[in-house]
Amino acid sequence: MMRRLTVPYVLFSIWVVVLCMLPFVESSYFVHLATNIALFTILAQSWNFIGGFSGYPSFSTAAFFGLGAYAGAITQNMGLPMELAWIFATVLVSALAALFGFILLRLRGHYFAIGSIAIVEVLRLAIASATDLTGGGNGMNVRFLPGGPEYVGMVFLYTMVGLMVLVFALTVWVDKSRFGFGLRCIRQNEDAANMVGINTNLYKIFAYVLSASFCGTVGAIYASWTGYIDPTDSFEILLTLKVPVMAMLGGAGTVIGPVLGAAAFSLLEEIFWANFLEYNRAILGVVIVILIFFLPRGLLNLDYHTLHRRLRHNAGRNPREPSE
Amino acid sequence: MTNQPILKVTSVARNFGGIVAVRDVSFELAAGEIVGLIGPNGAGKTTLINLITGVYPANSGSIVFDGADVTGQKPFQAARRGIARTFQIVQPFPEMTVLQNVTAGALFARQSGSITDAVEESREHLKFVGLADLAETPAASLTLPNRKRLELAKSLAMRPRLLLLDEVNAGLNPTEISGALDLIRDISARGITIVIIEHLMKVVFSLSHRILVLHHGELISGGLPNEVAKDERVVEAYLGSKFAERQRSLSNNG
Ligand SMILES: Nc1ncnc2c1ncn2[C@@H]1O[C@H](COP(=O)(O)OP(=O)(O)OP(=O)(O)O)[C@@H](O)[C@H]1O
Ligand SMILES: [Mg+2]
Numbered sequence: 206m207m208r209r210l211t212v213p214y215v216l217f218s219i220w221v222v223v224l225c226m227l228p229f230v231e232s233s234y235f236v237h238l239a240t241n242i243a244l245f246t247i248l249a250q251s252w253n254f255i256g257g258f259s260g261y262p263s264f265s266t267a268a269f270f271g272l273g274a275y276a277g278a279i280t281q282n283m284g285l286p287m288e289l290a291w292i293f294a295t296v297l298v299s300a301l302a303a304l305f306g307f308i309l310l311r312l313r314g315h316y317f318a319i320g321s322i323a324i325v326e327v328l329r330l331a332i333a334s335a336t337d338l339t340g341g342g343n344g345m346n347v348r349f350l351p352g353g354p355e356y357v358g359m360v361f362l363y364t365m366v367g368l369m370v371l372v373f374a375l376t377v378w379v380d381k382s383r384f385g386f387g388l389r390c391i392r393q394n395e396d397a398a399n400m401v402g403i404n405t406n407l408y409k410i411f412a413y414v415l416s417a418s419f420c421g422t423v424g425a426i427y428a429s430w431t432g433y434i435d436p437t438d439s440f441e442i443l444l445t446l447k448v449p450v451m452a453m454l455g456g457a458g459t460v461i462g463p464v465l466g467a468a469a470f471s472l473l474e475e476i477f478w479a480n481f482l483e484y485n486r487a488i489l490g491v492v493i494v495i496l497i498f499f500l501p502r503g504l505l506n507l508d509y510h511t512l513h514r515r516l517r518h519n520a521g522r523n524p525r526e527p528s529e
Numbered sequence: 530m531t532n533q534p535i536l537k538v539t540s541v542a543r544n545f546g547g548i549v550a551v552r553d554v555s556f557e558l559a560a561g562e563i564v565g566l567i568g569p570n571g572a573g574k575t576t577l578i579n580l581i582t583g584v585y586p587a588n589s590g591s592i593v594f595d596g597a598d599v600t601g602q603k604p605f606q607a608a609r610r611g612i613a614r615t616f617q618i619v620q621p622f623p624e625m626t627v628l629q630n631v632t633a634g635a636l637f638a639r640q641s642g643s644i645t646d647a648v649e650e651s652r653e654h655l656k657f658v659g660l661a662d663l664a665e666t667p668a669a670s671l672t673l674p675n676r677k678r679l680e681l682a683k684s685l686a687m688r689p690r691l692l693l694l695d696e697v698n699a700g701l702n703p704t705e706i707s708g709a710l711d712l713i714r715d716i717s718a719r720g721i722t723i724v725i726i727e728h729l730m731k732v733v734f735s736l737s738h739r740i741l742v743l744h745h746g747e748l749i750s751g752g753l754p755n756e757v758a759k760d761e762r763v764v765e766a767y768l769g770s771k772f773a774e775r776q777r778s779l780s781n782n783g
Contacts, residue, residue: 400614
């Protein structure tokens, strides 16, 4: 029992060490890749609060990521120190998420999903049309961090991994807390949850804000990291789809699932980029199809025992089948 | 102080579109009573419970629980104040274990307390309703009688002062029903006020101290079981006016 419970923590720690070691063993390509993986892990872990624990299919990830990117970029260009700009972005995004959540979380199921994706478009249009502040469709530049590409690469990698550890710790807390228990009840039967004394609206809004806050931070860090953002790139619909798929691939509502899913998906994508550039977009489609048909509850919740037996069974039967 | 009713419902009404589900209903519950709420299908019994627990707001009227005006409260507030209910159509958290289901009741109906304490306490409630052996089973895989027991354990775990039972015996066989009745009597002995909605007349009349009769959303009768059983309006509501007329003429002739 005890051993089963600690496995996720051990795996996660090893994974963190691996990501942190990359700058010492390999080129800037790997540092970039590791930073990206940590970035997506944070987004997937964030989504897990609302989509996994609470069971509300949110597609707002890109909205909060994009908003965070712009909030960070604008305040940084106005002279705010980089770290403060990140914090400002986090606070702003959290506040707006509370407002959106207050309105949106009255909806359930498909209606909530559609409402949550609409926020991405609304914010993209708002940012794109606030030309004075954001440069509109031309995008905007953010001051690069001084100190040479290698040093800068490491700064962003460690920042991103540090945040990933923080969100993981938060996930562990939610998983064990009264709050997380309440979210699971809401996921299973919202009316019954309310009837046992859970303030379901408040819980859902908290979960939604939690799922937004760190998307905002990550967006702001991303803006400082790449040095250039534009509305299309920041409020990308593909991102808003990819992140839930990652979390579900690993196992939504679990502690380690989003970490596993984000890593697996990113690596898969990387392999496709390297080898079949033109099919890269297809990978999301393929993963979605696999998820729906073979892994409805993610890699973590797969019944490995049955799978193993079935495979052995098939392997044992094949030789006896008549060969053509 | 002891004479203050635990629940006082005054002229509550609720309609759904054109349908008046509950119309100008008023009654009081004394602490510790078992009150049977009866009435034909569609009479508004479940709706009345939904109004008391805040599932729907009442269109008019007021509800006072333990001296505090609770009109317009939300279900989670009702739960925290000490009103628990079972659902006519059972509402478990399907993928959670039986124990976790009960723990949810123990944990959230109070504002504080640790999960570990709630789990320990929940085991007691499971033992009480006879589900201790199934504690680790997912709620979804329970049989109907056991789901009803789970509903009961979950609402008991909320440590209610008022318990509203919406057809907890429906779908149970006679042996199971007599077991359930013993449970309800035990619960009442703890001092919990109970409202029981029940279609089986024998059951309600034997169990209740007092009966309330709803018909077309209106409270048409109320009183001691043997009085209500003789009330013409009740006989009419249940068996139709023709039958009631025949009863009347028979008793007049006889
Ligand atoms: N949510 C709702 N929306 C619309 N109509 C409703 C709703 N809830 C109840 N009703 C209507 O209100 C009336 C009373 O229903 P209610 O469920 O309270 O009756 P009941 O006495 O519990 O009946 P039963 O014995 O069949 O459980 C019915 O006509 C029902 O169709
Ligand atoms: Mg009913």
